[in-house]
Amino acid sequence: MATMECKIVTLGEGRVGKTSLALKYVKNEFHKDEISTVNANYLTKLVQIPQGSVQLNIWDTAGQERFRAIASNYYRQAKGALIVYDITDRKSFDKVVSWIKELKSQAEKNIVIVVAGNKCDMEKERQINRPEALEFCRKMQIRHFDTSAKSGNGVEEMFMELASQIFEANKGELGQSGRNSRRGKITVEKTKHRENSGKKGGCC
Amino acid sequence: MDRDITGAYTKSSTSGSISSCSDLSIEEHINSISTDSIPLDQVIPYLTKHHSFIYFTSKGHKAHSMVYFTESLNILHILTDKNKMKKVFTPDILDISAGICIQVKRESENIYPINIRTRNKVIVLGSKNLNDRDFWYSCAGILLKYAKECFSSVGLRRYCDCVVKNKENEEEIIKMRENQYIEWLKVRYYEREVQSCEKESIRCLMNEIISTVELNEYQQSLKHLERKVLNLIGDKFLLKQSQGNLLKSLQQKETEIQTLTDSFASVRNHLITLSTQFIPSNPWKSIIPFLSFVDLMILKGVNKKIRKIIFFYLRNKSNWRKIVSCTLYPRKISWRLYVNNFYDTEIAAMGQEVLPGVIEEIKQDVIRGLPDQFEEVEEILIGVCALFPNVGYCQGMQQVAHFLLGAFRDSNEVLGALLNLLRPPFYLGDLWKTGFTRLKLGIFQLKCLLKLKLPFMAKHLKFIDIRLDVIVTPWLLTVFTCFIAKQVPLKIVHSIWDLFFVYGWPALISASLALFSIYQEHVLGLDLEDTLRVFSGYVNCNYLLKEIKKYEVSQNYLDELEKAFCLKEDAYA
Numbered sequence: 194m195a196t197m198e199c200k201i202v203t204l205g206e207g208r209v210g211k212t213s214l215a216l217k218y219v220k221n222e223f224h225k226d227e228i229s230t231v232n233a234n235y236l237t238k239l240v241q242i243p244q245g246s247v248q249l250n251i252w253d254t255a256g257q258e259r260f261r262a263i264a265s266n267y268y269r270q271a272k273g274a275l276i277v278y279d280i281t282d283r284k285s286f287d288k289v290v291s292w293i294k295e296l297k298s299q300a301e302k303n304i305v306i307v308v309a310g311n312k313c314d315m316e317k318e319r320q321i322n323r324p325e326a327l328e329f330c331r332k333m334q335i336r337h338f339d340t341s342a343k344s345g346n347g348v349e350e351m352f353m354e355l356a357s358q359i360f361e362a363n364k365g366e367l368g369q370s371g372r373n374s375r376r377g378k379i380t381v382e383k384t385k386h387r388e389n390s391g392k393k394g395g396c397c
Numbered sequence: 398m399d400r401d402i403t404g405a406y407t408k409s410s411t412s413g414s415i416s417s418c419s420d421l422s423i424e425e426h427i428n429s430i431s432t433d434s435i436p437l438d439q440v441i442p443y444l445t446k447h448h449s450f451i452y453f454t455s456k457g458h459k460a461h462s463m464v465y466f467t468e469s470l471n472i473l474h475i476l477t478d479k480n481k482m483k484k485v486f487t488p489d490i491l492d493i494s495a496g497i498c499i500q501v502k503r504e505s506e507n508i509y510p511i512n513i514r515t516r517n518k519v520i521v522l523g524s525k526n527l528n529d530r531d532f533w534y535s536c537a538g539i540l541l542k543y544a545k546e547c548f549s550s551v552g553l554r555r556y557c558d559c560v561v562k563n564k565e566n567e568e569e570i571i572k573m574r575e576n577q578y579i580e581w582l583k584v585r586y587y588e589r590e591v592q593s594c595e596k597e598s599i600r601c602l603m604n605e606i607i608s609t610v611e612l613n614e615y616q617q618s619l620k621h622l623e624r625k626v627l628n629l630i631g632d633k634f635l636l637k638q639s640q641g642n643l644l645k646s647l648q649q650k651e652t653e654i655q656t657l658t659d660s661f662a663s664v665r666n667h668l669i670t671l672s673t674q675f676i677p678s679n680p681w682k683s684i685i686p687f688l689s690f691v692d693l694m695i696l697k698g699v700n701k702k703i704r705k706i707i708f709f710y711l712r713n714k715s716n717w718r719k720i721v722s723c724t725l726y727p728r729k730i731s732w733r734l735y736v737n738n739f740y741d742t743e744i745a746a747m748g749q750e751v752l753p754g755v756i757e758e759i760k761q762d763v764i765r766g767l768p769d770q771f772e773e774v775e776e777i778l779i780g781v782c783a784l785f786p787n788v789g790y791c792q793g794m795q796q797v798a799h800f801l802l803g804a805f806r807d808s809n810e811v812l813g814a815l816l817n818l819l820r821p822p823f824y825l826g827d828l829w830k831t832g833f834t835r836l837k838l839g840i841f842q843l844k845c846l847l848k849l850k851l852p853f854m855a856k857h858l859k860f861i862d863i864r865l866d867v868i869v870t871p872w873l874l875t876v877f878t879c880f881i882a883k884q885v886p887l888k889i890v891h892s893i894w895d896l897f898f899v900y901g902w903p904a905l906i907s908a909s910l911a912l913f914s915i916y917q918e919h920v921l922g923l924d925l926e927d928t929l930r931v932f933s934g935y936v937n938c939n940y941l942l943k944e945i946k947k948y949e950v951s952q953n954y955l956d957e958l959e960k961a962f963c964l965k966e967d968a969y970a
Binding site for chain 2: 207208227230231232233258259260262284
């Protein structure tokens with residue numbers, strides 16, 4: 194069975210728990226006071242799904258507003274995006290909308306987006322109603338998960354869902370990319386080309 | 398020794414007592430003489446005649462013998478039939494007694510013995526006729542009495558004759574006896590004297606022995622002492638020798654001192670002549686550039702002249718660079734002075750109000766990730782936001798602020814320093830501003846320099862298809878303070894900052910290049926994931942400063958690159 198390599202970015206407002214979610218999933222670690230990410234972290238994990246196996250290369254980006262300008266560098270070739278919001282922070286949920294808009298306009302067309310309402314272990318301080326979030330996601334035709342990086346609730350399912358959706362979406366390219374990946378040079382050229390086109394698009 | 402003396406003494410006393418016993422018996426004899434029945438003039442001729450008796454030898458054999466006293470009466474001759482003569486001195490005879498009659502079985506006759514007891518032995522004579530024996534025996538007993546009376550064996554016959562002649566004249570005899578008794582007493586007295594003298598002599602002898610023993614001992618100790626004295630004399634001799642040597646060396650040294658003092662005096666004279674020719678100039682000007690800042694501050698207080706010189710010296714900015722680059726300790730002072738030298742640090746205005754959202758953001762970022770001093774760091778960051786609203790708050794600033802707080806230990810000073818650092822030539826403001834223009838420029842500069850200076854690294858990064866900003870952004874945005882969290886010694890971060898304070902932006906570029914060169918050997922050949930893991934992990938930075946020196950970048954070159962970057966940006970725009 195062929196392995197599909199795919200790039201995933203985590204997006205979202207600062208301090209919502211992007212790094213924690215990625216770390217929990219890949220290394221099963223949780224630090225209460227994770228240091229703020231400057232720019233981006235890189236993590237990988239091989240996922241087994243019923244259809245095959247997917248190598249998830251997770252780019253965990255910085256959440257602060259001013260890093261958003263750089264974030265485009267990361268989601269440009271991404272096949273999947275994980276948008277995280279904090280259920281105890283209204284503002285972070287509002288950011289989700291703008292992120293989805295940006296992704297739809299800037300990223301690749303078949304990008305798979307998943308929304309995660311993080312910190313669901315702090316149900317008492319909840320500010321965003323679950324029905325509201327679900328309704329919003331249904332409209333956008335995006336899967337929504339309640340997760341907790343602290344307890345690990347929903348983290349595994351969310352990434353599995355993401356992997357299988359990406360697999361489905363890129364089924365056709367599997368053979369092609371597999372052939373290309375054997376010869377590194379071609380991929381490099383390809384990516385370069387895409388990069389340039391992306392930049393131009395961004396500037397205009 | 399005393400015991401021996403007393404022992405001798407007691408012995409002598411016992412011998413004295415023995416003699417006194419004999420004295421008593423002698424007195425009895427004197428008194429009993431008058432009761433004798435046989436007259437002396439009959440006895441002497443009878444005893445000088447030869448009488449035949451039987452002599453019993455010591456082994457019990459019998460021998461016929463002739464027994465008689467000599468004419469002088471002092472020896473008893475026993476002439477045996479084998480012509481053996483036995484002599485017994487009369488004074489030796491203690492007593493003569495009659496024995497019990499012996500019957501011999503073969504012969505019908507009885508033998509009547511006479512026992513003559515001397516000091517050594519008992520001589521036994523025997524006679525077959527009882528009357529003969531009794532008469533001889535009693536005669537011999539009378540003679541013995543007289544002999545004891547006489548006290549002298551030689552004059553016995555004469556005494557006896559006198560006794561016979563003056564038989565009628567008893568009174569004379571008694572007188573003579575008395576005289577003789579007095580004489581005897583004198584003898585006894587002399588004996589006692591002799592005994593006491595003996596005692597005395599024994600005592601003296603003992604004392605002499607003791608003293609000789611003591612003398613021996615003293616002689617031995619004397620010998621010992623003599624030996625010691627000899628040793629000491631030898632030592633003394635050696636010491637005298639060494640004293641002589643020392644005296645010699647002392648003399649030598651003295652002569653040396655003399656020569657040295659002479660030369661010293663000549664040198665001093667020379668100096669005096671020189672100094673009279675020398676026109677004094679100010680030496681401080683030449684010394685100051687080699688002193689550290691602290692020394693300068695101390696010197697400032699010495700006198701007015703020096704203070705003035707130092708003041709003029711410090712007016713020149715290039716001198717400041719020298720001081721800071723030469724003497725980076727203590728950092729607090731040098732950094733502050735260096736920074737303050739460029740701009741006035743006084744915080745003039747209160748600045749604009751900071752949005753509550755930003756404050757909230759700062760608070761949350763400060764609490765997560767920093768080990769301590771949350772409030773101070775928060776205060777600093779809010780201060781920056783208020784005074785430079787166009788810079789605002791950027792993640793990474795909190796680490797820089799925390800680091801500076803560790804160096805300055807006062808939030809106001811950190812704020813003052815940060816405000817200066819935001820401006821050129823440090824460009825931290827441009828680095829953190831929205832849009833990251835400085836960051837992008839830095840990455841562009843690094844990209845070009847990497848291709849030139851570390852071509853293998855550049856090739857590797859290109860091969861694994863990684864953008865440089867992934868690696869470099871944290872380094873630049875936190876000004877390398879992110880390395881503190883990677884267990885890199887604080888000292889090294891401090892030294893990077895030293896360079897940053899002195900040289901500004903180019904120091905950051907050369908430090909990045911040096912880090913790339915250190916990472917290079919660990920990274921080459923790895924894939925993307927491992928490469929990034931190496932870059933995010935610990936690295937041994939002990940040689941970082943050497944590497945930084947290797948990768949020094951000139952300001953001009955960076956300016957050229959900046960121009961190129963601006964052109965490129967413009968082209969995109």
